[in-house]
Each structure stands twice: as C-alpha cells, then as structure tokens.
Amino acid sequence: MxxxxxxxxxxxxxxxxxxxxxxxxxxxxxxxxxxxxxxxxxxxxxxxxxxxxxxxxxxxxxxxxxxxxxxxxxxxxxxxxxxxxxxxxxxxxxxxxxxxxxxxxxxxxxxxxxxxxxxxxxxxxxxxxxxxxxxxxxxxxxxxxxxxxxxxxxxxxxxxxxxxxCAVTTGVGAAINTHAAMPGESVLVLGSGGVGLSVTMGATLQSPSMLIAVDVSQDKLDLAREMGATHTIDARETDVVEAVHDLTHGRGVDVAYEAIGRASSVETAYDALAPGGTAVVVGQVATGERVSIDPMRMSGRELTLTGSNYGSARPSVDFPRILAMYERGLLxxxxxxxxxxxxxxxxxxxxxxxxxxxxxxxxxxxx
Ligand SMILES: NC(=O)c1ccc[n+]([C@@H]2O[C@H](COP(=O)([O-])OP(=O)(O)OC[C@H]3O[C@@H](n4cnc5c(N)ncnc54)[C@H](O)[C@@H]3O)[C@@H](O)[C@H]2O)c1
Ligand SMILES: [Zn+2]
Ligand SMILES: [Zn+2]
CATH class of the missing domain: 3.90.180.10 (Medium-chain alcohol dehydrogenases, catalytic domain)
Structure with missing residues (x-):
C-alpha cells in the first residue's frame, strides 16, 4: 500500500x-x-x-x-x-x-x-x-x-x-465535556483553525451571551462567524486582552479556550478571564514551553486553569453523539x-x- x-x-x-x-x-x-x-x-x-x-x-x-x-x-x-x-x-x-x-x-x-x-x-x-x-x-x-x-x-x-x-471531538468536546459554559455566559476562543472552530461550534450549543473568536486570518474569522461567533478579534491588529475587556465592559469572559498551541496565548486566555472564570488549554505547545500566570489573581478571583485532552471524550459515546448533532443540523x-x-x-x-x-x-x- x-x-x-x-x-x-x-x-x-x-x-x-x-x-x-x-x-x-x-x-x-x-x-x-x-x-x-x-x-x-x-x-x-x-x-x-x-x-x-x-x-x-x-x-x-x-x-x-x-x-x-x-x-x-x-x-x-x-x-x-x-x-x-x-x-x-x-x-x-x-x-x-x-x-x-x-x-x-x-x-x-x-x-x-x-x-x-x-x-x-x-x-x-x-x-x-x-x-x-x-x-x-x-x-x-x-x-x-x-x-x-x-x-x-x-x-x-x-x-x-x-x-x-480529532479536530471536531477535541474542540466540541472541550466545550461540552471538559468545561461547558452555562447558558448566557461569555466565551472566548483563541485560534480558529480546525480545533478552534470546533470549540466555537461546541460552545454555540451552550447558548453563550457572547462568543468572541480570535485569529490572525480574516478568512478564519469569517468562518467562525458562520459557526456561531458573535464577535471577532484579529490578533494582528489589536491586543486581545484589551479588546476582550472593551467588549465585556471591563469584566472579562467567563470561559476562555486556547486552541492555538502557544504558551503566550495560554496566558492571554487566563488574563482575559472574569472573576470566577475558567481557562481551558486545548492547544498543545512545542515541547518545553512554559507559561507565567499571576497566582494572586488566581486565588483572589477564583480563577481556574485546566487542560483538555481529546475533548475529554469517550469515543464510543461521543463520536456517535457528535455525528447525531451534525445530522440534526446542530453542528x-x-x-x-x-x-x-x-x-x-x-x-x-x-x-x-x-x-x-x-x-x-x-x-x-x-x-
Ligand atoms: N488537546 C488536544 O487533545 C488536541 C488535539 C488536537 C490538536 N491539538 C492542538 O490544538 C492546536 C490547534 O490545532 P489545529 O489543528 O486547529 O491547528 P491550525 O493550524 O489549524 O489552527 C491554529 C489557528 O491558530 C491561528 N493562530 C496562529 N497564531 C495566532 C495568534 N498569534 N493569535 C491568534 N490566532 C493565531 C492560525 O491562524 C490558525 O487558524 C495545536 O496546538 C494542536 O496540536 C490539541
Ligand atoms: Zn489532531
Ligand atoms: Zn485504559
């Protein structure tokens, strides 16, 4: 072969x-x-x-x-x-x-x-x-x-x-299995490649009040809008954390997903959180990269930083479940x-x- x-x-x-x-x-x-x-x-x-x-x-x-x-x-x-x-x-x-x-x-x-x-x-x-x-x-x-x-x-x-x-289960799973936003919460998705767009589709199922997609490609941001993003940020043009604060009246987002695979974007996801918020690391960085976060903010604002492998999926349950939602037109x-x-x-x-x-x-x- x-x-x-x-x-x-x-x-x-x-x-x-x-x-x-x-x-x-x-x-x-x-x-x-x-x-x-x-x-x-x-x-x-x-x-x-x-x-x-x-x-x-x-x-x-x-x-x-x-x-x-x-x-x-x-x-x-x-x-x-x-x-x-x-x-x-x-x-x-x-x-x-x-x-x-x-x-x-x-x-x-x-x-x-x-x-x-x-x-x-x-x-x-x-x-x-x-x-x-x-x-x-x-x-x-x-x-x-x-x-x-x-x-x-x-x-x-x-x-x-x-x-x-891979991409769909990783992204949709991160948004519905690893950590799902509550209806009406605000969501940030960093990266709109195959995985990030799948996070956006999965997060849309949770009826967020606002879903902000980030990328450095206008084509990908357009796709993110088609899949449910309500706002987009082009990371080439503006500081992402500042833009998120502008869009959320200074509060930040309830849930942030990193789907690029860069240590600095993990920091961005964490820094963009509202009090009580959760940042989910989906992207996987090159071996050896480390992140730096402010532990005082983590305790004082009760922030959570968590990881997601394969969308926390049970493949024999989640593959058919995701495909059933696809066939119903939900994904x-x-x-x-x-x-x-x-x-x-x-x-x-x-x-x-x-x-x-x-x-x-x-x-x-x-x-
Ligand atoms: N956790 C898991 O189980 C799991 C599974 C599969 C893939 N991954 C990881 O997820 C990540 C994304 O994978 P993918 O296949 O979607 O990759 P991709 O290359 O298709 O998408 C990455 C996206 O990030 C964008 N991007 C790059 N730099 C950026 C920046 N500075 N700011 C904003 N956006 C930026 C790119 O334009 C692209 O759209 C990778 O790190 C991959 O290894 C993780
Ligand atoms: Zn993969
Ligand atoms: Zn086992």
Whole structure:
C-alpha cells in the first residue's frame, strides 16, 4: 500500500510503497477513506515533538473495516468507522472511571506510535514503521486496536467522519465535556483553525451571551462567524486582552479556550478571564514551553486553569453523539472542510498550515 512517511524533522514526507500486516487477535485492519490534516502532525514534521522515524503520519481518519482479528466481536468487514487516537484499554483506572481519554495503556503505547503490545504493523522492506498515535491515517490501510475503531452510520461523508477523529471531538468536546459554559455566559476562543472552530461550534450549543473568536486570518474569522461567533478579534491588529475587556465592559469572559498551541496565548486566555472564570488549554505547545500566570489573581478571583485532552471524550459515546448533532443540523461540520487533496499533496498542505494560509481543514481523499 501507499503511505506518507515522516523520515526526519524538517524533511518532506516520503511517499512509499509499504507492507501492512494482518490484524492481530484484538485488532482490525481499516481501508482508509479520508484523513484530516491536524497541527499535531505538523508538530512532529517540524521536529517540535520528538518521534522515532519512520512514522506513517496522520491521526485523523475514517474508513471501512477490511479484516478483523479472531477476538473481535463488535466489528465486521464492511463497517464504517472513525479512528480514535486514544484507543482505550477498558481496564485501567482511567478507563474504568469514565475517563478513557487518559487511558494509561494508550498513553504508554499509542502516544509512542506503537500498538498495545509495543510492536508495529507496517514495514518498509525489513524496517519497522511506526503509525502515528497508533492510527497512521496517511496511508491506504491501517491496522489499529479494535477499541480504536468506532462504528458510525455509513451515510456520513468520509471527510466529515475523518474530522470527528480529532479536530471536531477535541474542540466540541472541550466545550461540552471538559468545561461547558452555562447558558448566557461569555466565551472566548483563541485560534480558529480546525480545533478552534470546533470549540466555537461546541460552545454555540451552550447558548453563550457572547462568543468572541480570535485569529490572525480574516478568512478564519469569517468562518467562525458562520459557526456561531458573535464577535471577532484579529490578533494582528489589536491586543486581545484589551479588546476582550472593551467588549465585556471591563469584566472579562467567563470561559476562555486556547486552541492555538502557544504558551503566550495560554496566558492571554487566563488574563482575559472574569472573576470566577475558567481557562481551558486545548492547544498543545512545542515541547518545553512554559507559561507565567499571576497566582494572586488566581486565588483572589477564583480563577481556574485546566487542560483538555481529546475533548475529554469517550469515543464510543461521543463520536456517535457528535455525528447525531451534525445530522440534526446542530453542528455545521461541513463548513470545516477546506481543500480536498491526495496523499501526494500533503507537503503543500503542511506548508500552508505552517504559513497560516489554509482556509478550513485539509482533507485527504482516497479514491
Ligand atoms: N488537546 C488536544 O487533545 C488536541 C488535539 C488536537 C490538536 N491539538 C492542538 O490544538 C492546536 C490547534 O490545532 P489545529 O489543528 O486547529 O491547528 P491550525 O493550524 O489549524 O489552527 C491554529 C489557528 O491558530 C491561528 N493562530 C496562529 N497564531 C495566532 C495568534 N498569534 N493569535 C491568534 N490566532 C493565531 C492560525 O491562524 C490558525 O487558524 C495545536 O496546538 C494542536 O496540536 C490539541
Ligand atoms: Zn489532531
Ligand atoms: Zn485504559
């Protein structure tokens, strides 16, 4: 099969013919139908997060089950699925307590780009190839842990389904699972990329009094308005904290989500809070970045700074839940999709993401 491999930081992806294994007893092989391009893939490509090459990049993916392992009962060939990049083991303390997004097995294995048994399912000649977040969706096929493939309705457009695998669940989940605004509260969303726009869609479901979207691209701010933002701030033109105070009569916002992945924007989210407010860190910074906050304000104003991994989602509950809201017209996920490209166009897609010139999420289609 064809796969786009990360081989070294700063290098273009390498499009290779590789071998994909049969699924092990509790695994499934998926024929990928669509994949999305997330900033987290770019972090690896740019060398801002370490990963041992070669890696099939891509962790936002949808597809059709091609083969199932001998112990898999809940999926069958032909099922349409969305892939989860935190395949939960189902038995660790986090899985059992309803927080599979923190699964200890997934953190120790999928987050190191290997299967739960520590090995890989893709080969290039006699070399083992890792699969990013145990998904590796920039390839025609992927073998994944069976818990990492969530069955969905076959009517869903594969492009939309793929985005549910990361950006949508991360963003919508942050706004409805990790920390939901109360109806009538004010909300700030920093960053209007795939994740930030998804936060905006999720926060809109909570009926905020005001939803302020921030970006450095007018196209993205226009999209944010279409998805529910009531106000926008262009961070190139004005100081964001001052602009938020102007819009909120000096009070600040009740809830702020950081969806850019910059330490200074985490500080902006925190500094823009009203007394009693909560800042949610969704964006993921380059390894080693730190933030500086005023702990006196934190105690005196009872501020909360919290984090959100994968939208605090339970994929088998939240993927179908999000898609049901999409089908009812409550989440305009189609608006998220930008260019639809092929595997060979990925370098251009990443270059435009790095330059901030993409409009909408780039989706890779597999004809
Ligand atoms: N917490 C999680 O589970 C999780 C999951 C997926 C992605 N992420 C992270 O979320 C972040 C966003 O991912 P994405 O795929 O949406 O990226 P993206 O590149 O599509 O979007 C980032 C947006 O931020 C904007 N931006 C850049 N600099 C800015 C600034 N100074 N002020 C305002 N806006 C600015 C860009 O124009 C862009 O629209 C990344 O850090 C990614 O790693 C986190
Ligand atoms: Zn992602
Ligand atoms: Zn677990």
């Amino acid at each position: 064809k796969a786009a491999l990360f081989t070294a930081p700063g290098q273009p992806l390498s499009l290779e013919e590789v071998e994909i294994a049969d699924p092990g007893p509790s695994e499934v092989r998926i024929r990928i139908t669509a994949a999305g391009v997330c900033h987290s893939d770019l972090r690896v490509l740019a060398g801002e997060w370490g990963a041992t090459p070669p890696v099939v990049l891509g962790h936002e993916g949808a597809g059709v089950v091609d083969a199932v392992g001998s112990q898999v009962n809940h999926l069958a060939p032909g099922d349409h699925v969305v892939l989860s990049w935190t395949p939960s083991c189902g038995t660790c303390r986090y899985c059992v307590s309803g927080r599979p997004q923190l699964c200890q097995v997934a953190v120790a294995t999928a987050y190191n780009n290997v299967m739960p048994d520590g090995t890989t399912r893709v080969r290039l000649g006699d070399q083992a190839v890792y699969s990013y977040l145990s998904v590796g969706s920039f390839a025609q096929y992927a073998v994944v842990p069976a818990q990492g493939a969530i069955k969905i309705d076959e009517k869903i457009d594969p492009g939309v389904a793929a985005l549910v695998g 305009p996920l189609d608006l998220l999709i930008g260019d639809r490209v092929g595997l060979a166009d990925l370098d251009a897609a990443f270059a435009s993401m790095a330059a901030g010139t993409t409009s909408g999420r780039v989706v890779v289609d597999f004809p």
